Amino acid sequence: MKEDQNQFQEDPRFRIANREALMGVGLAIVNFIWWFGFAYGLGQKPPEEYTYIFGFPTWFFYSCIVGFILFSLLVFVMVKLFFVEVPFEDQEEESE
Amino acid sequence: MNWDVIIPLIGFLVLVFLIGIYASKHISKAPDFLQEYFLGSRQLNGFILALTMVATFGSASSFVGGPGVAYNLGLGWVLLAMSQLVTGYFTLAVLGKKFAIIARKINAVTLIDFLKERYQSKWVVLLSAASIIIFLFSAMAAQWIGGGRLIESFTGLSYTTALFIFAISVLVYVVIGGFRAVAITDSLQGIVMFIGTLLLLIGTIIAGGGLTNIMTELTLENPNLVSPYGADRSLTPLFVSSFWILVGVGVVGLPQVSVRAMSYRDSKAMHKAMIIGTVVVGFIMLGMHLIGVFARVVIPGVEVGDKVMPLVALEVLPGWLAGIVLAAPMAAVMSTVDSFLLLVSSAVIKDVYVNYVKPSASQRQVKTISLSVTALLGVLVFLMAVNPPDLLIWLNLFAFGGLEAAFIWPVVLGLYWKKGNAYGAFTSMFVGVGSYMLIHLNEPNLFGMHTVVVPIVLSFIGYIVASLATQHKHPTTQQQITQRFWGV
Numbered sequence: 255m256k257e258d259q260n261q262f263q264e265d266p267r268f269r270i271a272n273r274e275a276l277m278g279v280g281l282a283i284v285n286f287i288w289w290f291g292f293a294y295g296l297g298q299k300p301p302e303e304y305t306y307i308f309g310f311p312t313w314f315f316y317s318c319i320v321g322f323i324l325f326s327l328l329v330f331v332m333v334k335l336f337f338v339e340v341p342f343e344d345q346e347e348e349s350e
Numbered sequence: 351m352n353w354d355v356i357i358p359l360i361g362f363l364v365l366v367f368l369i370g371i372y373a374s375k376h377i378s379k380a381p382d383f384l385q386e387y388f389l390g391s392r393q394l395n396g397f398i399l400a401l402t403m404v405a406t407f408g409s410a411s412s413f414v415g416g417p418g419v420a421y422n423l424g425l426g427w428v429l430l431a432m433s434q435l436v437t438g439y440f441t442l443a444v445l446g447k448k449f450a451i452i453a454r455k456i457n458a459v460t461l462i463d464f465l466k467e468r469y470q471s472k473w474v475v476l477l478s479a480a481s482i483i484i485f486l487f488s489a490m491a492a493q494w495i496g497g498g499r500l501i502e503s504f505t506g507l508s509y510t511t512a513l514f515i516f517a518i519s520v521l522v523y524v525v526i527g528g529f530r531a532v533a534i535t536d537s538l539q540g541i542v543m544f545i546g547t548l549l550l551l552i553g554t555i556i557a558g559g560g561l562t563n564i565m566t567e568l569t570l571e572n573p574n575l576v577s578p579y580g581a582d583r584s585l586t587p588l589f590v591s592s593f594w595i596l597v598g599v600g601v602v603g604l605p606q607v608s609v610r611a612m613s614y615r616d617s618k619a620m621h622k623a624m625i626i627g628t629v630v631v632g633f634i635m636l637g638m639h640l641i642g643v644f645a646r647v648v649i650p651g652v653e654v655g656d657k658v659m660p661l662v663a664l665e666v667l668p669g670w671l672a673g674i675v676l677a678a679p680m681a682a683v684m685s686t687v688d689s690f691l692l693l694v695s696s697a698v699i700k701d702v703y704v705n706y707v708k709p710s711a712s713q714r715q716v717k718t719i720s721l722s723v724t725a726l727l728g729v730l731v732f733l734m735a736v737n738p739p740d741l742l743i744w745l746n747l748f749a750f751g752g753l754e755a756a757f758i759w760p761v762v763l764g765l766y767w768k769k770g771n772a773y774g775a776f777t778s779m780f781v782g783v784g785s786y787m788l789i790h791l792n793e794p795n796l797f798g799m800h801t802v803v804v805p806i807v808l809s810f811i812g813y814i815v816a817s818l819a820t821q822h823k824h825p826t827t828q829q830q831i832t833q834r835f836w837g838v
Binding site for chain 1 (some may be wrong): 454
């Protein structure tokens with residue numbers, strides 16, 4: 255398999271791996287914006303003016319609780335719909 | 351002595367021993383001792399993988415230190431803790447398939463194996479081994495102190511006796527069972543942590559008279575307790591956000607996390623682990639830190655933050671149930687310590703001894719030495735922890751940041767950037783760890799962010815600049831590496 259660098263061919267599995275890594279980065283960025291936006295968007299007014307949902311301050315409810323549930327769901331969707339199963343071992347033949 | 355509490359704990363310890371014995375059978379049968387002892391022969395399924403990540407990651411600081419700080423600062427600290435939600439999926443998505451494929455291509459067992467093959471440089475290997483040994487050793491000491499304090503607080507034994515019980519429990523199953531024992535006990539511990547968090551959260555909410563009542567009382571005491579800024583308004587958005595680097599995305603650079611990305615069986619296991627891991631990490635972090643905040647209403651006036659969690663468990667739950675719940679922080683500490691222990695001994699044995707001291711060592715010799723070094727390290731940590739320094743959580747975070755500063759770029763860019771080379775990796779580690787130490791000692795929270803942020807930026811620049819500046823050196827080595835890592 256080890257031939258000249260002229261015939262260098264990138265492992266096709268890496269295209270999948272790269273794409274999935276980028277999706278992970280993208281989701282993390284959206285996650286951060288959601289978390290930050292609700293926490294400091296709604297939480298910056300004086301605590302006396304807070305509204306509450308299910309007993310939690312609204313900022314906390316959306317940022318931490320809804321955020322947790324939403325991003326767990328998004329991870330589920332991302333993995334189930336967009337992640338591709340590839341063999342890890344080298345021996346198997348890969349088809350692109 | 352509170353036997354109601356102690357009996358479930360003893361039961362838990364017995365179970366852990368049994369797992370150690372079970373795993374030791376695999377070791378005697380395994381074709382390759384090092385692969386089995388340090389990696390469980392790459393056989394982890396998704397469930398075990400998710401829980402071992404969570405359990406390793408959820409340490410004394412999530413169960414003991416963290417709730418204590420939340421008790422003092424309020425919901426702002428819970429917000430900060432929730433930055434860890436991202437670790438559940440981010441680390442596996444980024445290291446994920448690529449790391450697993452490459453680790454198999456080059457037959458790597460440890461993170462340093464990967465770095466050794468990727469950079470072909472003795473200095474990178476030695477510097478990495480030194481960072482792992484120094485930082486993980488101190489993190490381990492912090493965790494052992496946490497373990498000892500926990501047993502002390504709910505059995506009434508002296509600290510030294512408590513620490514001794516803790517040390518023996520961990521050492522036995524790690525030494526005899528290796529990575530497989532660690533991973534399986536981690537899963538058990540992960541389940542205990544999850545159930546413990548759930549029970550205690552419910553118990554605390556009931557004892558506090560419901561959520562609305564708890565929030566009202568917190569607001570009456572100090573309205574800032576329910577704000578994102580912390581009781582004393584010390585939590586600035588920038589500071590809290592910088593924890594996304596320390597406990598969120600930066601975790602990619604931690605050896606205890608990356609070694610797990612080599613250990614899964616197939617891509618299905620990895621996919622499952624991402625989902626389970628995210629849910630479990632999120633739930634435990636949210637739950638545990640909320641318990642800390644709510645405890646302020648249930649048991650006001652606790653002076654030592656580290657005692658909040660044990661005290662609230664004893665207060666709101668019946669004794670036997672408190673015993674089960676208190677096994678959770680024990681589990682968290684044990685499951686963190688066990689993988690550190692294995693990592694430090696793998697750095698000593700595999701990365702230094704087998705690589706440079708005696709490459710000709712036979713399987714048998716390696717086996718004997720592995721078991722004795724692991725045991726010896728345990729004894730050393732025990733001695734360090736007998737006379738402990740105070741601030742548990744900060745010692746632990748210090749190690750975290752140091753390791754991240756050292757490894758994040760050599761690992762991530764090593765995987766994704768073909769031009770990265772040994773000069774880049776070395777510069778990055780040197781700059782990362784050096785600047786981390788300097789900033790930590792002189793000007794913590796530089797520009798209002800956690801200490802780790804600036805070193806990570808500097809080490810990134812170091813990696814890129816040094817790699818680009820040395821592109822013309824060793825072009826053949828670089829070509830061979832590219833072929834080996836990226837080629838079909």
